[in-house]
Amino acid sequence: MTELNKEQNIVDSVVKKFDFMNDKIKTKRIRRISAEVVFNNFRQVFDYMVKELNFNAMCMITGLDEGENFGLIYHITGSHGVVLNLKTDIPRNNPVLKTISDIFPGAILYERELVDMFGIKVEGLPEGNRYPLFDDWPKDQYPLRKDWTPDMLDKKGGN
Amino acid sequence: MGTIKIPIGPQHPALKEPASFLISLDGERIKGFGMRLGYNHRGIEKAAEARTYIQDIYLIERVCGICSHSHSTAFVQAVEEIAGIEIPKRAKYIRTIMGELERVHSHLLWLGVAAHEVGFDTLLMYTWRDREVVMDLLAAISGNRVNYGMNTFGGVRRDISKEQQADILKAVDILEERTKYYAGIATKETTLIKRLSGVGYISKEDVLKLGTVGPTGRASGMSRDTRKDDPYAAYGDLDFNVITDTHCDVYGRAVVRVFELFETYKMLRQLIKNIPDGEIAVKFPRKVQAGEATSRYEAPRGEDVHYVKANGTDKPERVKLRAPTLANLPSVEKMLEDNNLADVPITIAAIDPCFSCTDRSIKVNNATTGRSETLSWGVLRAQSIEWYKREHGIDFTELNKKYQIRGN
Amino acid sequence: MKMQGNMIGKIVTWARIKSPWVIHFNTGACNACDIEIVASLTPIFDLERFGVLLKGTPRHADVLLCSGPVTRQIEKRLKRIYEQMPAPKFVVAIGTCACSGGVFNGCYSIKGGIDSTIPVAAYIPGCPARPEAIIDGVVKLLTNFEEGERKKRRAAK
Numbered sequence: 198m199t200e201l202n203k204e205q206n207i208v209d210s211v212v213k214k215f216d217f218m219n220d221k222i223k224t225k226r227i228r229r230i231s232a233e234v235v236f237n238n239f240r241q242v243f244d245y246m247v248k249e250l251n252f253n254a255m256c257m258i259t260g261l262d263e264g265e266n267f268g269l270i271y272h273i274t275g276s277h278g279v280v281l282n283l284k285t286d287i288p289r290n291n292p293v294l295k296t297i298s299d300i301f302p303g304a305i306l307y308e309r310e311l312v313d314m315f316g317i318k319v320e321g322l323p324e325g326n327r328y329p330l331f332d333d334w335p336k337d338q339y340p341l342r343k344d345w346t347p348d349m350l351d352k353k354g355g356n
Numbered sequence: 357m358g359t360i361k362i363p364i365g366p367q368h369p370a371l372k373e374p375a376s377f378l379i380s381l382d383g384e385r386i387k388g389f390g391m392r393l394g395y396n397h398r399g400i401e402k403a404a405e406a407r408t409y410i411q412d413i414y415l416i417e418r419v420c421g422i423c424s425h426s427h428s429t430a431f432v433q434a435v436e437e438i439a440g441i442e443i444p445k446r447a448k449y450i451r452t453i454m455g456e457l458e459r460v461h462s463h464l465l466w467l468g469v470a471a472h473e474v475g476f477d478t479l480l481m482y483t484w485r486d487r488e489v490v491m492d493l494l495a496a497i498s499g500n501r502v503n504y505g506m507n508t509f510g511g512v513r514r515d516i517s518k519e520q521q522a523d524i525l526k527a528v529d530i531l532e533e534r535t536k537y538y539a540g541i542a543t544k545e546t547t548l549i550k551r552l553s554g555v556g557y558i559s560k561e562d563v564l565k566l567g568t569v570g571p572t573g574r575a576s577g578m579s580r581d582t583r584k585d586d587p588y589a590a591y592g593d594l595d596f597n598v599i600t601d602t603h604c605d606v607y608g609r610a611v612v613r614v615f616e617l618f619e620t621y622k623m624l625r626q627l628i629k630n631i632p633d634g635e636i637a638v639k640f641p642r643k644v645q646a647g648e649a650t651s652r653y654e655a656p657r658g659e660d661v662h663y664v665k666a667n668g669t670d671k672p673e674r675v676k677l678r679a680p681t682l683a684n685l686p687s688v689e690k691m692l693e694d695n696n697l698a699d700v701p702i703t704i705a706a707i708d709p710c711f712s713c714t715d716r717s718i719k720v721n722n723a724t725t726g727r728s729e730t731l732s733w734g735v736l737r738a739q740s741i742e743w744y745k746r747e748h749g750i751d752f753t754e755l756n757k758k759y760q761i762r763g764n
Numbered sequence: 765m766k767m768q769g770n771m772i773g774k775i776v777t778w779a780r781i782k783s784p785w786v787i788h789f790n791t792g793a794c795n796a797c798d799i800e801i802v803a804s805l806t807p808i809f810d811l812e813r814f815g816v817l818l819k820g821t822p823r824h825a826d827v828l829l830c831s832g833p834v835t836r837q838i839e840k841r842l843k844r845i846y847e848q849m850p851a852p853k854f855v856v857a858i859g860t861c862a863c864s865g866g867v868f869n870g871c872y873s874i875k876g877g878i879d880s881t882i883p884v885a886a887y888i889p890g891c892p893a894r895p896e897a898i899i900d901g902v903v904k905l906l907t908n909f910e911e912g913e914r915k916k917r918r919a920a921k
Contacts, residue, residue: 397873398833398873398874399872402872403870403871403872415868418891421793421798422795422799484802491803501894502892503892
């Protein structure tokens with residue numbers, strides 16, 4: 198019923214530019230596109246979408262505990278109203294990311310949340326207060342990891 | 357030399373929510389601004405994974421007590437999308453009506469709070485009195501003044517009767533008159549205009565770069581409004597304008613909110629006129645099939661984003677949300693750069709901060725005098741009102757008297 | 765006027781007892797109760813004409829109105845505010861979260877209701893607590909205090 202031209206154009210541009218994205222980017226419904234990319238290629242695809250395809254607004258970054266990996270979904274949008282959910286993965290035993298705050302300064306708070314809640318290291322994140330956990334939160338406890346339960350907090354004696 | 361650190365601790369009588377800010381002063385100009393958030397962090401996302409979807413509606417509704425319907429709707433929309441279930445049109449209209457009524461109460465609340473910050477307390481009394489018209493409506497329709505519990509998966513839990521619809525139209529007429537009155541004050545009273553103009557300035561480029569949302573961004577000419585860009589519920593059927601302004605300052609933010617109220621009244625009339633008959637909810641499975649969805653909602657403060665991942669059980673795998681205030685806080689640093697300490701209360705209040713949406717006291721370091729001070733928010737506000745009287749001759753005593761409510 | 769006759773009577777009694785100065789502190793609430801507290805000071809409910817004043821600092825307050833569950837982040841500051849209040853002082857837990865942690869019970873960063881940290885004299889449930897309930901609760905608290913004082917004075921004689 199509704200035409201998905203806008204969305205199809207976006208998908209086509211991405212696949213044309215990066216043939217490794219063939220089959221990795223799909224229109225889910227009107228104004229929703231999902232894409233997956235391996236971490237090594239993440240930044241170039243991200244930059245292309247932001248700069249060439251007008252995804253110039255960052256909604257948020259979702260962290261996911263997927264067992265062996267941490268999933269990261271970067272939700273970006275633009276005045277065209279389409280939301281692109283770009284997913285990538287980093288290994289749990291070495292969870293390191295580079296900041297995207299050079300393009301989106303507002304993303305700093307979203308990245309700090311990944312640090313506090315998952316224990317992900319974000320390279321290039323500027324100095325600043327942690328967010329959102331409190332000051333004497335025990336080290337090495339990351340609430341949004343699936344293997345963390347609230348009773349661990351009391352066992353470690355965190356107030 | 358040293359610095360004055362003025363910690364304004366996490367207890368703010370005006371803001372009503374805790375946060376903590378650190379300001380570096382050079383003389384009276386602000387050179388640095390830091391934020392310490394998290395006082396309201398309640399661990400909602402983690403708790404949501406341990407509860408069923410239905411329980412989570414009640415949890416998510418209480419992320420923020422002013423835009424509770426916004427969070428609730430954004431959440432149920434995401435889950436409905438994963439389940440592939442289309443809700444009845446009447447339910448979409450009812451959700452939209454509640455959402456726009458929420459916007460009215462929130463914007464009127466903000467007008468009062470902003471007036472309070474600059475010393476124009478009579479306006480606080482008027483706007484909060486008028487707000488009670490909406491609160492009564494919301495209570496009559498949903499059973500509660502806040503946290504309406506209207507949403508369920510598949511639609512809404514309560515209908516809006518013909519009598520209630522008529523009451524909404526009557527209320528809209530009353531509130532439109534009142535809002536015209538406030539628009540008059542905002543455009544006529546030079547004391548108010550002088551006080552708010554040029555304060556908390558942020559350019560359109562910076563607003564776009566920092567990802568500012570809602571009326572705060574629209575006051576700088578940015579035209580993002582989720583209701584127009586990414587229509588949800590009944591917004592696709594409605595005829596309305598996105599209100600933007602070019603002042604780029606606190607005055608612009610007030611103007612945008614006042615004129616958004618007029619658009620809301622327009623929308624409410626259309627919604628009541630065109631609300632389709634039919635069911636208010638459809639059946640919904642207890643377990644939600646595996647999948648994910650991103651839902652966006654234009655809360656009174658701006659874009660609210662929810663992401664839900666389902667795994668086939670009756671509990672979500674992941675719930676992530678980003679409330680509008682979190683998106684707007686980075687812009688506060690920019691706005692306060694090179695401004696005066698006296699501008700802090702109204703500038704922060706003008707982004708309509710909901711620290712409980714975000715999770716939030718002010719320390720001031722003064723490089724010139726080498727001193728460090730602790731001020732409570734109330735003292736800072738009083739000082740800022742004094743400063744504006746002294747340095748700029750801006751005094752609300754006369755305005756307060758002029759608009760005083762007589763008797764009871 | 766929304767309030768009924770007997771409530772006005774209660775408030776007048778209360779105002780004769782004292783003009784309580786209250787301080788309001790949000791310890792992690794969603795704001796709904798906070799707005800209702802402020803709403804009780806505005807024209808429809810209007811506590812101010814009975815002498816209730818919202819003060820900015822604990823050192824001048826008789827009554828501490830607390831909303832919200834106590835987050836671990838705010839716990840120390842809540843204790844400090846309570847300590848800064850001069851005696852006699854009363855703490856009122858406003859809203860279900862303040863009473864028991866409410867819907868946030870079990871969340872990792874929540875310690876519990878207000879009484880997990882400081883002694884509470886009155887509990888006002890509700891999500892949020894209605895302005896009428898807030899007024900009712902505070903009045904009950906102060907009339908109880910006044911009766912307690914009267915009994916003490918009689919016993920001392």
